[in-house]
Amino acid sequence: MDKVIDIHDISFSYNGCLALDKVSLSLAPGIYGLLGPNGAGKTTLMKVLLGFLSPPAGTGNILGHDIRTESREIRRAVGYMPEVECLLPLLDGVGTVAYLGELSGMTRQEAMKRAHEVLFYVGLEEARYREAKSYSTGMKQRLKMAQALVHDPKLLFLDEPTTGMDPQGRQEILELIRDIAVKKTMSIVFSTHILSDLEQTCEQVVIIDKGRIRTLADIHDMRARNYDTYELKLKGEAEEFFSRLADVGVHRHPIERGVTRIGVPPDFVPADLFRLARDHGLQVRHFRNCKTTLEELFITLIEDNHGHQE
Ligand SMILES: Nc1ncnc2c1ncn2[C@@H]1O[C@H](COP(=O)(O)OP(=O)(O)OP(=O)(O)O)[C@@H](O)[C@H]1O
Numbered sequence: 001m002d003k004v005i006d007i008h009d010i011s012f013s014y015n016g017c018l019a020l021d022k023v024s025l026s027l028a029p030g031i032y033g034l035l036g037p038n039g040a041g042k043t044t045l046m047k048v049l050l051g052f053l054s055p056p057a058g059t060g061n062i063l064g065h066d067i068r069t070e071s072r073e074i075r076r077a078v079g080y081m082p083e084v085e086c087l088l089p090l091l092d093g094v095g096t097v098a099y100l101g102e103l104s105g106m107t108r109q110e111a112m113k114r115a116h117e118v119l120f121y122v123g124l125e126e127a128r129y130r131e132a133k134s135y136s137t138g139m140k141q142r143l144k145m146a147q148a149l150v151h152d153p154k155l156l157f158l159d160e161p162t163t164g165m166d167p168q169g170r171q172e173i174l175e176l177i178r179d180i181a182v183k184k185t186m187s188i189v190f191s192t193h194i195l196s197d198l199e200q201t202c203e204q205v206v207i208i209d210k211g212r213i214r215t216l217a218d219i220h221d222m223r224a225r226n227y228d229t230y231e232l233k234l235k236g237e238a239e240e241f242f243s244r245l246a247d248v249g250v251h252r253h254p255i256e257r258g259v260t261r262i263g264v265p266p267d268f269v270p271a272d273l274f275r276l277a278r279d280h281g282l283q284v285r286h287f288r289n290c291k292t293t294l295e296e297l298f299i300t301l302i303e304d305n306h307g308h309q310e
């Protein structure tokens with residue numbers, strides 16, 4: 001199969017409030033981060049892809065199944081770790097995972113066997129006979145991960161899997177995602193607003209904001225090639241100079257404390273900037289290469305796209 005997700009112009013509103021705005025996305029098998037600020041539409045997008053919410057407009061396939069007519073097949077083949085708790089009263093860890101496995105279409109026996117295996121995989125083997133309600137936040141996150149994996153899905157949606165975890169627990173969840181990535185046993189889409197989670201686990205990131213997909217990009221590629229940043233301080237009238245730089249793809253950020261930050265294209269040569277400054281009668285007082293954090297990159301991408309589309 002060449003695409004695990006293939007959707008076109010999907011829109012969704014809650015009581016007239018637009019949460020997804022003509023979203024199109026085509027993803028080959030792999031591990032993807034879904035990155036966006038609060039309210040961007042990450043959870044809504046996952047729910048639409050799972051067939052929990054039915055969009056009034058748009059079309060799509062998940063693992064080759066139509067999202068409108070084949071939601072049962074989709075749920076069988078897809079694992080979902082929701083953002084909210086999914087505890088069942090009175091059940092212990094094994095009981096919870098096995099029950100949710102049965103709901104995904106497994107036989108009781110099969111579900112029970114797999115429940116033990118996945119609880120072991122997520123590190124809950126010792127707590128598996130405890131009532132799940134008594135679990136700590138980190139344990140509940142692992143339990144949610146286990147139930148998403150129980151029926152051995154081909155595609156896994158994880159909605160903010162590291163939320164509420166302490167640093168060690170977070171690393172362990174990320175380690176599980178990396179393990180799946182290495183084994184290539186299933187595709188994963190996981191949402192987060194913690195940028196370092198993405199850097200550690202996936203190569204590709206889908207950026208969503210205000211219900212629209214802004215970018216599908218390769219993290220390392222993006223950082224290495226497109227967004228090298230410099231700090232620049234000039235003396236003199238610089239508007240014409242900056243407009244010449246913009247012609248060659250240099251991106252200017254607002255001035256902070258007299259320092260302008262510029263994002264430069266891959267073929268940028270600093271000597272050209274000095275020459276251009278001299279030609280415009282400007283004095284370069286300060287010029288320094290600075291590493292762009294993924295955080296800045298994220299903000300830049302969202303700002304850029306607002307500029308282009310609104
Ligand atoms: N059940 C609901 N009823 C009404 N509006 C909703 C509902 N769920 C979400 N929304 C709205 O839809 C938009 C997208 O929300 P969504 O929960 O998909 O965002 P998100 O990216 O998952 O955010 P977060 O990072 O906070 O989880 C927001 O404006 C939100 O207020």
Ligand SMILES: [Mg+2]
Pocket residue numbers: 042043044083159
């Ligand atoms: Mg959400």
